[in-house]
Amino acid sequence: xxxxxxxxxxxxxxxxxxxxxxxxxxxxxxxxxxxxxxxxxxxxxxxxxxxxxxxxxxxxxxxxxxxxxxxxxxxxxxxxxxxxxxxxxxxxxxxxxxxxxxxxxxxxxxxxxxxxxxxxxxxxxxxxxxxxxxxxxxxxxxxxxxxxxxxxxxxxxxxxxxxxxxxxxxxxxxxxxxxxxxxxxxxxxxxxxxxxxxxxxxxxxxxxxxxxxxxxxxxxxxxxxxxxxxxxxxxxxxxxxxxxxxxxxxxxxxxxxxxxxxxxxxxxxxxxxxxxxxxxxxxxxxxxxxxxxxxxxxxxxxxxxxxxxxxxxxxxxxxxxxxxxxxxxxxxxxxxxxxxxxxxxxxxxxxxxxxxxxxxxxxxxxxxxxxxxxxxxxxxxxxxxxxxxxxxxxxxxxxxxxxxxxxxxxxxxxxxxxxxxxxxxxxxxxxxxxxxxxxxxxxxxxxxxxxxxxxxxxxxxxxxxxxxxxxxxxxxxxxxxxxxxxxxxxxxxxxxxxxxxxxxxxxxxxxxxxxxxxxxxxxxxxxxxxxxxxxxxxxxxxxxxxxxxxxxxxxxxxxxxxxxxxxxxxxxxxxxxxxxxxxxxxxxxxxxxxxxxxxxxxxxxx
Numbered sequence: 001x002x003x004x005x006x007x008x009x010x011x012x013x014x015x016x017x018x019x020x021x022x023x024x025x026x027x028x029x030x031x032x033x034x035x036x037x038x039x040x041x042x043x044x045x046x047x048x049x050x051x052x053x054x055x056x057x058x059x060x061x062x063x064x065x066x067x068x069x070x071x072x073x074x075x076x077x078x079x080x081x082x083x084x085x086x087x088x089x090x091x092x093x094x095x096x097x098x099x100x101x102x103x104x105x106x107x108x109x110x111x112x113x114x115x116x117x118x119x120x121x122x123x124x125x126x127x128x129x130x131x132x133x134x135x136x137x138x139x140x141x142x143x144x145x146x147x148x149x150x151x152x153x154x155x156x157x158x159x160x161x162x163x164x165x166x167x168x169x170x171x172x173x174x175x176x177x178x179x180x181x182x183x184x185x186x187x188x189x190x191x192x193x194x195x196x197x198x199x200x201x202x203x204x205x206x207x208x209x210x211x212x213x214x215x216x217x218x219x220x221x222x223x224x225x226x227x228x229x230x231x232x233x234x235x236x237x238x239x240x241x242x243x244x245x246x247x248x249x250x251x252x253x254x255x256x257x258x259x260x261x262x263x264x265x266x267x268x269x270x271x272x273x274x275x276x277x278x279x280x281x282x283x284x285x286x287x288x289x290x291x292x293x294x295x296x297x298x299x300x301x302x303x304x305x306x307x308x309x310x311x312x313x314x315x316x317x318x319x320x321x322x323x324x325x326x327x328x329x330x331x332x333x334x335x336x337x338x339x340x341x342x343x344x345x346x347x348x349x350x351x352x353x354x355x356x357x358x359x360x361x362x363x364x365x366x367x368x369x370x371x372x373x374x375x376x377x378x379x380x381x382x383x384x385x386x387x388x389x390x391x392x393x394x395x396x397x398x399x400x401x402x403x404x405x406x407x408x409x410x411x412x413x414x415x416x417x418x419x420x421x422x423x424x425x426x427x428x429x430x431x432x433x434x435x436x437x438x439x440x441x442x443x444x445x446x447x448x449x450x451x452x453x454x455x456x457x458x459x460x461x462x463x464x465x466x467x468x469x470x471x472x473x474x475x476x477x478x479x480x481x482x483x484x485x486x487x488x489x490x491x492x493x494x495x496x497x498x499x500x501x502x503x504x505x506x507x508x509x510x511x512x513x514x515x516x517x518x519x520x521x522x523x524x525x526x527x528x529x530x531x532x533x534x535x536x537x538x539x540x541x542x543x544x545x546x547x548x549x550x551x552x553x554x555x556x557x558x559x560x561x562x563x564x565x566x567x568x569x570x571x572x573x574x575x576x577x578x579x580x581x582x583x584x585x586x587x588x589x590x591x592x593x594x595x596x597x598x599x600x601x602x603x604x605x606x
Contacts, residue, residue, distance in 0.1 A: 071186075072135040074098070074106040075126040079142030081113045081156050084199040090141040093193065093243035097139055100247050104254045104296050106137065115157035116169055123176060132184035135294065137191070138176065141243065144194030145201060146212040146228075149555060150174060153194055160200035174214055181217045187294045188220045189263065193242050195226035197234075206559045215383065216289040216605065223267050225274075227285040227463065229540075229558045233278060241282060245273040254297040263294040268461040275458055283454050285463060289329065289605055326460045332605045338527055340389070343460045346399040350386040350602055351527050353475055357381070360473050361547055362582035366483060368503070372545055373582040379470045381554045386602040387467065387475050390518040390529050391537060392452065395437030397428055397444065400452050412443035413593040415573050431594040433514035440518045440535040440597040446565045446589040449538045449598040456600070463603040466540040468556035469584070471601060472568050476531035476581045478524040483580040484532055485524040490579055494521060495533035496572050503576035515572050532579040535597035536567040543586040564588050571595035 078094025080087040091112050098110040111122050130136050143154045147163045152170025160166055173192065180188045194211060201208045213228035225242040226232045232242065239247070249270045253261045267286050275283050326343045327335075335341070337354040361376035362369045400406060413422045414432035426432055428443045435442075449466060456464040467475070482488050489504030490497070496516045499509040515534055523529045542562035544550065550557055564586040570579035573595050577583070587593065 071133055072104075072106045072137070073126065073129050074101050074108045074137040074139065075122060076101070076108055076110045076139045077114060077119065077122065077142070078112045079114060079119075079140075079154070079156050082143060082154070082158075082199065083156075087142065087196070089238065089240045089243065090193075093141045093239050094139065096239065096247050097191075097243060097250075100250050100254065101137065101296075104250065113156050116155040119153075119155045119171060123171065127176075127179045127183055130180060130183035130185045133186050134184070135187040135189075136180050136185040137189040138180070139191040139193075141193040141240070143196050143198045144173075144192065144211050145170065145198060146209050149212045149553070151192070151194075151211040151214070153192070154198070154200075158200075160203070162204050166200075173211075177214070177217060177220065177222075181220075186219065187290070187292055188217065189294075190220070190222040191246065192222070193225040193232075193240060195224060195230060195232050197231055207562065209558055213285070213287070213603070216287040218289055219292055220287070220289050221263055221267065221294065222287045223270070224285040226282060227465070229556060233281045241274055241278045242284065245270055245277055249273065250296045253295065261295065261297070263296055264288055264290060264461075266296060271461070272458055275454070280451075280454070283457060286461070287463075287605075291329065326462060329605055335384075335386075335604065337384070341386070343462065344456075346396065346403070347456060347460065348388040348390065348392060348396050348600065351389045352384060352386050352604070353526060354384050355381050356474070356479075358474055358477055358479070359481065360470055362483075362580070366580075366582065368577040368580075370583070372584060375547055377547055377550075377552065379474065379552055379554075381471065381474050383554070383604075385471065385554075385604055387471070387528065388600045389523075389527060391440035391535055391597045391599050392444075392449075393437060393518050394428060394435055394439050394441045397441035397452065398437070400455050401428075404451075404455055406448075406451060408443075408445070408448055409592070411592065413591065414443075415594065426594070427592075431515075433594070435515060436517075438517040438519070439515045440530075442515060442535050442594050442597050443592045444538070444597055445592045446538045446587075446598075448592070449600075452598075453600055465601050465603065466538060467599060467601045468554055469539045469541040469566050469568065470551065470556075471554050472537065472539050472599075473581055474554075475526060475528055476524070476569065478526040478528070478531075480525070483582070485581070486522075490532065490576050495530070495570075495579055496520070497533045497570055497574050497576055497579055498572075499576070501575040501577070503579070506576065512572060531569055532581070533570045533574070534572055535569075536571045536574075536585075536593075536595055537569045538596065538598040539566050539568055541566045561586075567596060 076094050076098040078090040080090040094110060094112060098108045101108050109126060114122060140153050145152050145154060145166050147166050151173040152166050154170050158169035160169060177188060177190060197208050208231055210226060210229045210231050211224055216222055249266045253266050271284050324342060324345050327341060335352045337352050339352045340349055342349050357378060357380045359376055360379040362373040363376055408427055410427050411422060411424050412426035412431060413420060414426050416432050426443060428441045431443045453464045453466060478485050484490055486494060489506035491507040492499035492509035496512055498511055500511050502508050519529050521530060524531055540556040542557055542560040543564045543566055544557055544560040567585050567587060
């Protein structure tokens with residue numbers, strides 16, 4: 001009897017032993033070669049299985065090891081010994097920060113007082129260690145200078161007599177960041193404490209211009225000790241205010257074990273700490289494009305093993321814009337032109353404006369043109385931003401004043417009984433005529449406006465600011481080329497001004513002699529209300545008599561007569577020609593007038 005394999009499987013070995021022991025022996029002997037082959041195949045499969053398991057174990061172990069090993073590196077530079085000027089805190093700042101970063105698991109390369117060659121070598125060594133998955137931090141304390149909207153970090157042996165010398169001897173921040181990105185850094189952190197008055201700038205410009213902002217590449221978190229274009233106040237002590245508060249916040253994150261405190265939390269707390277420690281004189285600038293959660297301290301697993309403090313997150317989907325909540329990064333970059341948002345209960349409603357180009361100033365043949373409106377020139381607004389839909393209202397400003405116990409001086413220039421003079425007992429709460437909360441806040445100085453945007457920035461963790469003059473005219477014109485966004489003439493049904501005067505053949509009408517609600521009249525094509533009339537608006541720029549030598553982009557002018565600042569837009573008591581989009585004048589930064597308010601901007605992640 002012969003059994004095939006199917007029959008063996010079905011009937012089983014017990015049946016064979018019972019019924020045909022002789023046949024089973026004969027079967028085995030007859031099929032020995034075939035069974036030997038099968039046995040060999042089985043052994044080979046067993047070997048392959050063990051090999052696969054061994055390789056898988058190695059791969060898993062390697063993966064776990066790469067996740068557990070420290071993959072965070074930092075280059076910390078403190079430059080103090082500059083010619084003609086030594087920085088008293090830069091060395092101590094860098095040393096203390098390096099120590100704190102090491103406690104948080106960073107592999108730190110700490111350098112001091114580097115000349116150009118040594119500084120470039122240190123940076124090249126730093127970037128050569130970056131590869132995919134490495135978290136990289138760069139810190140610099142020293143002197144920085146901006147040239148054509150690029151920030152340069154200066155070595156101690158720089159020889160600078162011109163802008164060209166800055167470019168030759170300095171290290172460009174954007175190039176450093178681009179190289180960190182190119183090498184595949186998972187998270188890129190820049191900490192720059194270099195917005196200091198330098199001994200060089202007076203040789204080639206009227207006043208220092210601080211550092212320039214930049215567009216943060218993906219997964220970048222950056223902080224400057226001062227906003228773009230500004231300088232940090234001079235201080236004394238072992239550490240600068242910025243470094244002292246930074247070290248304190250990172251130390252707190254290290255002690256907390258990091259899981260509950262992200263790096264963005266650290267920087268937002270830092271802004272508030274510096275604002276308080278500097279007696280409200282200094283507020284840092286933060287730019288973030290993080291899509292990963294990063295912690296300065298190290299996390300612990302349940303097994304007690306240290307884990308790196310960067311955690312991969314699923315790409316965040318754009319969230320619906322929720323009023324009264326600061327925008328999340330993905331929601332912010334998803335904003336489209338004319339989108340609206342409000343980031344806190346007390347915050348004004350903001351409107352997104354796209355990038356673009358326009359002709360700034362008035363043509364020489366525009367009626368009633370002033371010489372300070374020229375030369376007319378093309379301006380490129382290179383990036384979108386947000387601007388308040390309305391002038392800041394009295395209700396909005398009062399929320400700030402009450403929360404901060406802000407005591408503006410009870411004195412303001414008003415027009416009463418046809419007489420303009422500075423009067424006591426006058427303020428934004430009592431400007432000499434009746435208002436309600438919907439009217440624009442007036443009797444506001446440039447200093448008051450700056451205090452308001454600083455408060456909003458601290459409250460939201462976002463960069464609120466005044467508009468630059470070029471941004472203001474760009475948003476006022478809204479793509480038009482005529483003196484007013486609606487055309488070449490003005491009438492009292494279109495704006496609030498001294499309508500006893502006319503322009504372009506427009507009608508004469510009732511002179512209202514005071515402000516009206518900030519949302520009265522139609523908005524311009526981009527959705528902004530009252531860019532012409534009702535109240536003048538402060539902008540960031542220092543006063544210059546013409547646009548000669550001015551920026552051709554959205555940058556503010558921080559050189560010129562900086563004791564006075566620019567106002568735009570016309571007012572309730574202004575003549576019709578003063579409402580033109582190109583009209584500009586100035587007042588002292590401390591001046592308060594019952595015809596002066598302000599509008600604000602918000603820098604957006606790109």
